[in-house]
Amino acid sequence: MPSERLEPSTRRTPVLSVRGLRASIAGRSVLRGVDLTVNRSGVLAVIGPSGSGKTTLLRCLNGLHVADAGRITAGTGPDVHFDDAAGRRDAPRLRHRSAMVFQHHNLFPHMTAMQNVCVGPIAVQRRAADLVEQEARALLDRFGIGDRASSYPNELSGGQQQRVGLARALALRPDLLLVDEPTSALDPELVGDVLQLMSELAAEGWTMVVVTHELAFAADIADHIAFLHEGRVLEEGPPGAVLRSPEHDRTRQFVARLAH
Amino acid sequence: MSDGWTQALHALGPMITGALLGTVPLALASFSLGLALALGVALMRLSRHRMLVAPARAYVSVIRGTPLLVQLFVVFYGLPAVGIVIPPWPSAILAFSLNVAGYTAETVRAAVAAVPRGQWDAAYMMGMSHTMTLRKVVLPQAARIAVPPLSNSFIALVKDTSLASLVLVTELFRRAQQIAAFTQDFMRLYVEAALVYWAVCLALSAGQSALERRLTRYAI
Ligand SMILES: Nc1ncnc2c1ncn2[C@@H]1O[C@H](COP(=O)(O)OP(=O)(O)OP(=O)(O)O)[C@@H](O)[C@H]1O
Ligand SMILES: [Mg+2]
Numbered sequence: 001m002p003s004e005r006l007e008p009s010t011r012r013t014p015v016l017s018v019r020g021l022r023a024s025i026a027g028r029s030v031l032r033g034v035d036l037t038v039n040r041s042g043v044l045a046v047i048g049p050s051g052s053g054k055t056t057l058l059r060c061l062n063g064l065h066v067a068d069a070g071r072i073t074a075g076t077g078p079d080v081h082f083d084d085a086a087g088r089r090d091a092p093r094l095r096h097r098s099a100m101v102f103q104h105h106n107l108f109p110h111m112t113a114m115q116n117v118c119v120g121p122i123a124v125q126r127r128a129a130d131l132v133e134q135e136a137r138a139l140l141d142r143f144g145i146g147d148r149a150s151s152y153p154n155e156l157s158g159g160q161q162q163r164v165g166l167a168r169a170l171a172l173r174p175d176l177l178l179v180d181e182p183t184s185a186l187d188p189e190l191v192g193d194v195l196q197l198m199s200e201l202a203a204e205g206w207t208m209v210v211v212t213h214e215l216a217f218a219a220d221i222a223d224h225i226a227f228l229h230e231g232r233v234l235e236e237g238p239p240g241a242v243l244r245s246p247e248h249d250r251t252r253q254f255v256a257r258l259a260h
Numbered sequence: 261m262s263d264g265w266t267q268a269l270h271a272l273g274p275m276i277t278g279a280l281l282g283t284v285p286l287a288l289a290s291f292s293l294g295l296a297l298a299l300g301v302a303l304m305r306l307s308r309h310r311m312l313v314a315p316a317r318a319y320v321s322v323i324r325g326t327p328l329l330v331q332l333f334v335v336f337y338g339l340p341a342v343g344i345v346i347p348p349w350p351s352a353i354l355a356f357s358l359n360v361a362g363y364t365a366e367t368v369r370a371a372v373a374a375v376p377r378g379q380w381d382a383a384y385m386m387g388m389s390h391t392m393t394l395r396k397v398v399l400p401q402a403a404r405i406a407v408p409p410l411s412n413s414f415i416a417l418v419k420d421t422s423l424a425s426l427v428l429v430t431e432l433f434r435r436a437q438q439i440a441a442f443t444q445d446f447m448r449l450y451v452e453a454a455l456v457y458w459a460v461c462l463a464l465s466a467g468q469s470a471l472e473r474r475l476t477r478y479a480i
Contacts, residue, residue, distance in 0.1 A: 106378035120386030
C-alpha cells in the first residue's frame with residue numbers, strides 16, 4: 001500500500017518524465033514528440049480525440065510499445081532512451097515501474113479472479129505466496145468483490161472484471177498506475193462506481209496516468225490535464241485552466257463537444 | 261452355434277488384447293511424442309526468425325504431402341538399407357510421431373495464434389518474459405482451443421495404427437490377419453476387427469466430450 005508515498009518531502013519528485021517521445025505504428029507516426037511530467041502522487045488525465053495516440057502513449061510508458069525516439073524515466077528506474085537500438089532494447093524495464101489497467105480488462109480467462117491478481121507478484125516478482133494472497137484478498141474485499149475471488153472472468157460482470165484488473169495492477173505495487181479509459185467499456189450506471197474507486201486511489205496517493213473521456217471525472221481527480229492531438233500535447237495545465245479556458249481552438253472544440 | 265461364430269468369439273480375446281497392448285499404447289506413445297514435437301514446430305512457425313520458420317514450414321509440407329504408409333516404409337525398410345536398423349515398435353512410434361507432429365503442428369500454431377493479443381499485453385505488462393507468457397498464459401488457453409481438433413487427430417491416429425501391421429507390429433489388426441489366415445473366415449474376422457476399432461473410437465469420443473465439458477468452465 002502506498003502510504004509511504006504521501007511523505008511531503010517526496011511529493012514534488014517526478015515519478016514519470018517523458019521527453020520528445022515519438023512512436024509509430026505500421027510505419028505511421030502516431031506520437032510526434034510528447035513531453036510530460038507527473039510528480040509523486042500526481043494524477044495526470046490525458047484527453048483527446050479518438051486516434052490521437054492516447055492508448056499508444058500508455059503502451060509506450062509501460063514498454064508494451066517500443067517508441068522510436070525520446071526518453072522515458074519512470075519511478076526509481078533508470079532512463080530509457082529510444083534514440084538507438086541498444087536503448088530501445090531496455091524498453092521492457094519500464095514494466096517493472098508501472099502497471100496498466102486495460103480498456104478491455106484483458107484478464108486471464110483460465111485463472112480465477114484471485115489467480116489473476118496473484119500471478120504477477122508470485123511468478124514474476126517472486127514474493128511470498130501467502131503474503132501476496134493476503135494482500136490480494138484485501139484488495140478484492142476492498143473493491144467489493146471478495147466473494148468472487150474464486151470466480152473466472154467470464155462469470156463476472158464488466159464492472160467486476162474491471163475491479164479485478166485494477167486489483168491486479170495494484171498488487172504489482174507499481175510506482176505508477178496507467179489506466180486506459182476506465183469507463184468506456186462499462187454500462188452507464190457503473191460509471192459512477194469506478195470513478196469513485198479511482199478517486200479514492202488518487203486520494204490515497206497513487207501516482208496515475210488516466211486516459212478518459214469523462215471531463216468531469218478528469219476535473220475531479222486530476223491535478224494536471226494534457227490534451228493530446230495528432231500525437232502532440234497541444235495544451236496542458238491544471239484542470240480548471242484546460243477545461244474552462246482552453247487556449248487552443250482544438251481544445252475548445254473538443255471540450256465543448258464532450259460537455260453535453 | 262456354428263463353428264464360424266465360435267471361432268469369431270474366440271478371436272475376440274486376442275483382438276482386444278491386440279487393441280489394449282498394441283493399438284492403444286502405440287497411439288498414446290506416438291501422440292505424446294508427436295505433440296511435443298508439434299509444439300516445437302508450431303513455435304518455430306510463429307517465430308520472427310526466418311531461419312526457424314522455413315524448416316518448420318518445409319517439415320509440415322513434406323509430412324502432409326506424402327502418404328503415411330510411405331513414411332512408415334521409409335523408416336522401417338528404408339533406414340535399415342542405409343545401416344540404421346530399428347526394431348518394429350520403435351520404428352512405428354517414430355514414423356507415427358513424425359506424422360502426427362506434421363498435422364498437429366498446424367493445429368497448435370492456429371490455437372496459439374487464436375489467443376488474443378491482449379493476453380500477451382497483460383502478461384508482458386506484469387513483467388513476464390516471452391517463455392513465462394507462453395507457459396502460464398498462452399499455452400493453457402491454446403490447449404483449450406486445440407482440444408477438439410487434437411482429439412480428432414488422436415482418433416484418426418488410433419485407426420492409422422492399423423498400418424503398423426505392415427511393419428510387423430502385433431496390434432489389433434495384425435492379430436485379426438493372423439487369425440483370419442488360419443481360419444480363412446475373412447469376412448467375419450475383419451468385420452469383427454472393424455467393430456473393435458469402432459468400440460475403441462466410441463470410448464475415446466466419450467472421453468473427448470467429458471474433457472471438453474470439464475474445460476468449459478471458463479470461456480475464451
Ligand atoms: N494495431 C494497429 N495497427 C495500425 N494502426 C493502429 C493500431 N493501433 C492503433 N493504430 C493507429 O494509431 C493511432 C493512435 O491510436 P491510439 O489507439 O493510440 O489512439 P487513441 O487516442 O487511444 O484512440 P481512442 O480514443 O479511439 O482509443 C490511430 O490512428 C490508430 O488508427
Ligand atoms: Mg485508446
